[in-house]
Amino acid sequence: MQPRRRWRRPLTLLVLAPLVLSGCSSELNDQWARGGLPESVTDHGDRITTLWQGAWAAAFITGAIVWALILAACVVYRRKATDTGLPPQVRYNLPVEVLYTTLPIVMVLVYFYFTARDQNEVGDVKNDAAVNVSVVGKRWSWDFNYLDAGVFQAGTPGEPPTLYLPVGEKVHFDVVARDVIHSFWVPQFIFKKDMIPGRVNSFELTPTKVGFYAGKCAELCGTYHARMLFNVAVVERAEYDRQLEALRAQGNVGDLTDVEGPQQPRSGESLTIDPETDETESE
Structure with a gap:
């Protein structure tokens, strides 16, 4: 009984630690919910964040399915003690081939649709800004x-x-x-x-x-x-x-878009920055 008691406290801390830490910072929880993105401060932010969250969800689901199939194949088709020689060979499996050909195409099309939709919306320039x-x-x-x-x-x-x-x-x-x-x-x-x-x-x-x-x-x-x-x-x-x-x-007063701005090195010169003062000078 003593060894079992020795393990109880670490296991309890392992279970409770995420709950305690999650209650310490609602901002951290929100950032996790946003998939690691910061809180947006523009009108396009929610759309981009939703697209990001959807991409992560699709990636996790795809990964879970792939790993489940790999592990299932390892368990179901593992070599048994009674097996002798090589397993029987087959030329092809049409349903499986159709599945692994069409499913990636569908996934790419879904990704493309949502990405193109949101990119067109975010990149739309109406020239009516104040x-x-x-x-x-x-x-x-x-x-x-x-x-x-x-x-x-x-x-x-x-x-x-x-x-x-x-x-x-x-x-x-x-x-x-x-x-x-x-x-x-x-x-x-x-x-x-x-x-x-x-x-x-x-x-x-x-x-x-x-x-x-x-x-x-x-x-x-x-x-x-x-x-x-x-x-x-x-x-x-x-x-x-x-x-x-x-x-x-x-x-x-004026516009610096098409003119040479200040503090630019001339031809043949290099620009150095003093790490102590952040002052610039040409050499």
């Missing part, structure tokens, strides 16, 4: 052009700029790269868009929650790719207007 912004990716920072107001925010490497957006208003984004391929990514938007030199990519979304969100480049673009960061501040309309007026007062 706010229009141009985002320029450059090694290794960002320029934000507020096209309606005719002002801009120029970023410099090591100093993440902040993009201001009004909450509850549809925003049209034009994104382009000045030098190499970059990618505009805000994790809590549950969305990213590649930025290609010489090509303007567009998308539209509506921020739904006031807050301060981190953004980054999601395409390996060079030495200081990891420092190519920016912030997004979703604010009320009055605060948004104040920020644009502040840029105007600073003299940041």
